[in-house]
Amino acid sequence: MPKNEVIQGLDLDTYKYGFVDEEKHVFRTRPGLDEDVVRQISAHKDEPQWMLDFRLKALKIYESKPMPKWGGDLTHLQDTLEEIYFYVKPQDKMEHSWDDVPEDIKNTFERLGIPEAEQKILAGVGAQYESEMVYHSLKEEWEAKGVIFDSIEDGLRNHPELFRKYFGTVIPTADNKFSAMNSAVWSGGSFVYIPPGVELDTPLQAYFRVNQERMGQFERTLIIAGEGSRAHYIEGCTAPVYSTESFHSGVIEIVVEKDAHFRYTTIQNWSNNMYNLVTQRALVHENATMEWLDGNLGSKLTMKYPSCYLVGEGAHGNILSIAYAGDGQHQDTGGKVVHAAPRTTSSIVSKSISKGTGRASYRGLLKVHDGATGAKSNVECDALLINETAKTDTYPYIEIDEKTASIGHEATVSKVGDEQLFYLMSRGMSEEEAMAMIVRGFIEPIAKELPLEYAVELNRLIELEMEGSVG
Amino acid sequence: MSDTKTIEGVTDAINREAVQARTAGEPAWLASRRMHAWEVYEDTPMPTTRLEEWRYTDLTEKLLLDSLHLGSVEARPDDPSTFPAGLRQAMDEDREASGHLVLIDGAVVHTDIREDLSGKGVILCSLREAVEKHPELVETHLATAAVPPEEGKFQALNAALWTDGVFFYVPRGVRLDLPVRVTRWISESGAAFFSRTLIVAEPTSQVSYVDEILSDDLAAQTLTSSAVEVITQDGAQVQYVAVQRMGRNAFYLSQQRTLAYRDSTLDTLNVNLGGSVTRVDLNARLMGPGANSDMLGLYFGDADQHFDHNTSQDHVAGHANSDLLYKGALDEGSRAVFRGVIRVHEGAQQTDAYQTNRNLLLSDEARADSLPNLEIAADDVKCSHGATVGQLDEESLFYLMSRGLPQAKAERLVVLGFLGEVLSRLPLGGVQEKVTRAIEEKLASHG
Amino acid sequence: MADWVRVAGEGDCPPGQLLGVTAGGAKVVLANVDGHFYALRDRCSHADFPLHDGFLEGSELECLHHGAKFDVCTGAARGLPAVRPVHSYPVDVREGEVYIQPE
Secondary structure, three states: OOHHHHHHHHHHHHOOOOOOOOOOOOEEOOOOOOHHHHHHHHHHOOOOHHHHHHHHHHHHHHHHOOOOOOOOOOOOHHHHHHHOEOOEEOOOOOEOOHHHOOHHHHHHHHHOOHHHHHHHHOOEEEEEEOOEEEEEEEOHHHHHOOOEEEEHHHHHHHOHHHHHHHOOOOOOHHHOHHHHHHHHHOOOOEEEEEOOOOEOOOOEEEEEEOOOOOEEEOOEEEEEEOOOOEEEEEEEEEOOOOOOOEEEOOEEEEEEOOOOEEEEEEEEOOOOOEEEEEEEEEEEOOOOEEEEEEEEOOOOEEEEOOEEEEOOOOOEEEEEEEEEEOOOOEEEEEEEEEEOOOOOEEEEEEEEEEOOOOEEEEEEEEEEOOOOOOOEEEEEEEEEEOOOOOEEEEEEEEEEOOOOOEEEEEEEEEEOOHHHHHHHHHOOOOHHHHHHHHHHHHHHHHHOOOOHHHHHHHHHHHHHHHOOOOO | OOOHHHOOOOOOOOOHHHHHHHOOOOOHHHHHHHHHHHHHHHHOOOOOOOOHHHOOOOHHHHOOHHHOEEOOOOOOOOOHHHOOHHHHHHHHOOOOOOEEEEEEOOEEEEEEEOHHHHHOOOEEEEHHHHHHHOHHHHHHHOOOOOOOHHHOHHHHHHHHHOOEEEEEEEOOOOEOOOOEEEEEEEOOOOEEEEEEEEEEEOOOOEEEEEEEEEEOOOOOOEEEEEEEEEEEOOOOEEEEEEEEEOOOOEEEEEEEEEEEOOOOEEEEEEEEOOOOEEEEEEEEEEOOOOOEEEEEEEEEEOOOOEEEEEEEEEEOOOOOEEEEEEEEEEOOOOEEEEEEEEEEOOOOOOEEEEEEEEEEEOOOOOEEEEEEEEEEOOOOEEEEEEEEEEOOOHHHHHHHHHOOOOHHHHHHHHHHHHHHHHHHOOOOOOHHHHHHHHHHHHHHOOO | OOOOEEEEEHHHOOOOOEEEEEEOOEEEEEEEEOOEEEEEEOOOOOOOOOOOOOEEEOOEEEOOOOOOEEEOOOOOEEEOOOOOOOOEEOEEEEOOEEEEOOO
8 A cells, every 4th residue: 555545544543533423403503604593593592682782782892803813714714604503403392311312312422421420520411402402411419519500501590690790700701702602602511609618520521523514513611719729620622533623713712710720621622624713711810820731733723812900919820732633724822821810920831743744823911910029920832843744833932021021932933953853763663653752752741731631542542643753 | 196195204395306406417217216215215114012123113103204495515615623512522442444434414524534444445435336336336225225315215215215334345355454544423403314324345355344423412314324234245255233322302213224245244332322313224134055144232211212123033044143231221211122032044954043031121211122032944943042130249249349349330341241242242442442331321320 | 289180071080980181281080989080190090001991999099901900099009000199189179070189
């Protein structure tokens, strides 16, 4: 077999989540986005009037905002948006027991290993299929302690006051074009409330699956971590590989109250026909800690910069970001930290790998406002280039308005060293094995922060991606 | 385009008629280049903070174009006794040189070049004179590869309205052991001055060039726009130094492009101490393998001074090096912006490129914004950048005070040490002492 | 304290509206809240964009560009992504003319 066919075969095998299920839905809007589509979504969710008004105002703001000219190439996105389904309702109601989930959807999540993980290592699981959460469950011990882990729709229905107090306050509709779009058409996502003092010892996980071709998924998640609480939320995402483009645009708002500790982990492994434009932001109060672990492996283009607004004295923000850009992929990722209170601290570590025609860009903001005395921050960005067609960029914005702040930023770009490869190969490794080992070493600082099962999975994914990358 | 009121940046003084007036008596190629540049100016919108490269400098708020008149270009006598005191003092410090050139309010009033050098074909003269006497050299290089009008609104304006400037040409193989010194004085308040500098160093030549611009405090906003083109051909070595020590109300705009060809060395130093608003665009292009550019910068602000340095290191060819270090200290309500990009073009393998920006905040009101960017399209490269912002190093301060120095003096020494690192990297006769003295004076004025 | 500067006629900025004006070189946004005038520096403390093209709801100004919110009476930040106040100028209305006192 000619060599490139072998490589192609490998590349297809690489994305093991690319399987397609038969299309089934009880309702979907017509392709494209207009006021009717927004009204239909709202009607299907049987929402209060204020939410419909919120959505319609958001649609106007979305329409008034120009397509961003920075970041990735969005020149053809408008055409894609006219062809996609903004809302696809897979079934009539959400289930709280796996047994009640329809067989074909259940099969999908079983192939993705979700029920198994729930048994073993999770405090709760949510699963979204197309536009709706099809399953949500929380272990009884946490429910008894007042933890809320529900679909965002049930959050609005069952906890209207709590919901309305926080919804849209961390990421206002007008924040950017895609937060406005999400605000108009959001569907699915989680509503999480951790009561003061409650510490979850295992993670909550939400899993997002797109099956329908040419669809847009717009999850909206709102998380409130009460005073002194502690929790970890993991999201994973996959989709079949289609020749047409799909679209995912989430809005994740997190409020971390005084002394709380919250970690949000993303393992994004969308298929390579997906635009992934996500806004994630946490508001961090006094002595609280917010950690973003952001793994971007899939998608055609991802633009995502998880951010921490450190508004309480002594608040801490931590962003660990890893991006893998393979052939035809552009990962435009990074992180933002705004220091707005004394003695706030933050750290951003970003690692990216570009291979083939892939492009990895780090884009970040570090801002220290006047009065954030003694603020400290450190940013490190390392980019690894696997071959000569790969590209990498670094665009940090550092804005310092406080004399007593101490800020450092460093970035390096390097290629896999010939000496390193040669050394490992002299120890009996194949070139591929040696390359995989070097890459594993490169992402280790991030992989070691993941729960073991996920770290193993991340390493396995990267190794698969690296196959066929040498020689 | 008939209604001039709708064109951004066109005023009672700055308009097509003014450009046409400049073309009087000029050769046709120059006149048509001016008119072309003016058309580019008209077609280019005024930069706003929405433009990435102007994000932190609100030009429409800071530059009052409507209030400016064009500087008069009348010739002055070459008589140092009539020169302003500040200019004479700066000139006195620069006796040792291969040649001198002095400009007052944009017009060249004095030129000298050592006879042995002019005998070897070295040319140092006003740009106007060069247009007449060396048209072939000027036509080839002026506003073509370096600082073309298409670069931006103000590059275009300069190419349309320049009145005079410096032409410096060093033939193949000629080496100058002492720098050439250019001193500029601005006194006409409320005026806009446009000047150009063209430096051509032929293969294997060697030269250093120091350009200093000065003024007293000015009563009204005064614009000096300067376009600088430095072309270093194969194997040549050039050091270019620009020192800006203007008074309050000076708006200093300097657009520089350096082209370093095969095996050449082209080092630059930009020192900005004065002025109300300073904007430097420096584009260093590494055009051939073996080219090397060290890019140094130093700024020290107080009151409401605003400095904006916008640099780029364009590695067009592989096997070339560039290394940038910009350091600044900011006191009182001053503000600095540094935006730098290393661009490794496709195929520019074996590039080594580094970039460092360090800021010292000396007051609660000071602000520093730093944007060190990398755009890398080749894999076999070594590139890194770093940026830091912090306050005075407490340890050094404590050490100096423990040796009996009063706090104010210890602080001055630490600032001087911080900025001095930049100067020590370009040891050029007289420059280090002159700049150090200027920083000391500025520090001393803070008490 | 600087002198009072006339920036607009009372009728130029009807109730519920915003108006961008200049006063001694400074860019200022005027807000008319039920007939009471307030003036803020016309620059959002989040990303330096002008505020005068935003929306006024009651006494809350929402920046058009990224949705930051401010109390027009005091300049205080009321919603992300803004976390810092914008400068608030003293305002006086005399004989149908609106005056402000620049910094």
